[in-house]
Amino acid sequence: MSKKVEIYSKSNCSYCVMAMNFFNLKKIKYIVYNTDDPKIFKEMTDRNPYARTLPQIFIDDKLIGGYTDLIEKYTD
Numbered sequence: 735m736s737k738k739v740e741i742y743s744k745s746n747c748s749y750c751v752m753a754m755n756f757f758n759l760k761k762i763k764y765i766v767y768n769t770d771d772p773k774i775f776k777e778m779t780d781r782n783p784y785a786r787t788l789p790q791i792f793i794d795d796k797l798i799g800g801y802t803d804l805i806e807k808y809t810d
Contacts, residue, residue: 739764742778742790749801750789756804 739757743750743766757764769775769788778790782797791798798804 737762738792738794740767740792741765742767742769742774742785742788742792744769744788747788749787753789753791753801753804756801756808
């Protein structure tokens with residue numbers, strides 16, 4: 735089943751890299767939005783006003799949360 739995966743990330747974010755590695759390992763394609771760009775950061779906070787940490791991961795437009803939330807929900 736194909737899912738739309740979006741990751742809001744920033745430079746030098748180890749949890750962001752771990753999230754991308756997780757999807758790479760599972761061979762799941764994803765889109766990365768770099769929040770170093772203020773417009774992208776605003777887009778992220780518009781989608782999730784409570785976002786305080788990165789990454790912020792959305793699957794099929796549903797907020798999953800961060801890396802730890804991803805691992806808790808999707809590890810075998």
